[in-house]
Amino acid sequence: MTDDTDAPVYRQRPKPFGFEVTYRLDPAHLFVDTGRKQERIPYARIVACRLSYRPANVTSQGYRADLRIEDGRALRLGNLSWKTYFEADRQDDAYRAFITELLARVAAANPKLACVAGRPxxxxxxxxxxxxxxxxxxxxxxxxxxxxxxxxxxxxxxxxxxxxxxxxxxMARRNRPTPFAPPSIPPLVLPKPGRSG
Missing domain, CATH: 1.10.287 (Helix Hairpins)
Structure with missing residues (x-):
């Protein structure tokens, strides 16, 4: 199967001086390019997702998705893309759209997907x-x-x-642990629409 060049793409620099990571939603798998390694993760192998509110400081509005793969590995992506230790771009709209579509595809491939909002x-x-x-x-x-x-x-x-x-x-209100189904993601663990960059 060939990759879908028109597939939704999300790019993020998760650490201040790390590589930019590219995520792409291909028809049957999540494609991840870390700059050093490329990987294709079948949607059916993603078994759990946790969405949380994770501000990096008092002024930031940080959100994070933690995906667990069936082999025990974890994959993390968030709405903040770091430029330096003190400066990050907020990619709220792109993150929100990508996570919503990703969870819809994973749930279709794996009906047993466990989704939780908030922290343990x-x-x-x-x-x-x-x-x-x-x-x-x-x-x-x-x-x-x-x-x-x-x-x-x-x-x-x-x-x-x-x-x-x-x-x-x-932190207390947004991160209260709550199970959810992918079509009904709690709004408290996603950025509000209308903000990019």
């Missing part, structure tokens, strides 16, 4: 507790600074408290 339960629970504890500690520090009229300290604490609280809430 124990990681999610520990992360939620740690986030709540950090936010609570900062809130207490803010209240103490206000009570003692330590205005610079109160301002500095508030500067960190607001974004940290927002990020902790987003």
């Amino acid at each position: 339960f124990w990681i999610w629970a520990l992360g939620a507790l740690a986030g709540a504890a950090m936010v609570a500690a900062l809130a207490v520090a803010f209240a103490v600074a206000l009570a003692n009229a330590a205005w610079p300290l109160a301002g500095l604490t508030a500067l960190f408290l607001v974004p940290l609280a927002g990020q902790a809430w987003a």
Whole structure:
């Protein structure tokens, strides 16, 4: 069988100074070109997929798909394509479209595909507790600074408290473990439409 040159393609640099990886949805398999190796993974051999919200820092909106192949190997792709350690392109629309189509093809080839949104339960629970504890500690520090009229300290604490609280809430809400069927991907683990580059 020949490759489909008009097949959907997604490109991403998953690490700041690594190679760009190309993924292509051919008729019977997922084609992966890492720059050093090319591989064809039959859709039927993909047995599980986990979609999660994975921001790289407080300002980024990162999403990731973890695919597990029947031989135990894992394949990861996300919406952030890194230029440097501090700069990444968001490829939200391309990532969303590619993941949606990929899961539809895999589910058609493997009806037993296991799909889960969010992080594993124990990681999610520990992360939620740690986030709540950090936010609570900062809130207490803010209240103490206000009570003692330590205005610079109160301002500095508030500067960190607001974004940290927002990020902790987003991580807990978006990454709650939830099984799903490929036609109904939970919107919290995919970027919103309308953003590319």
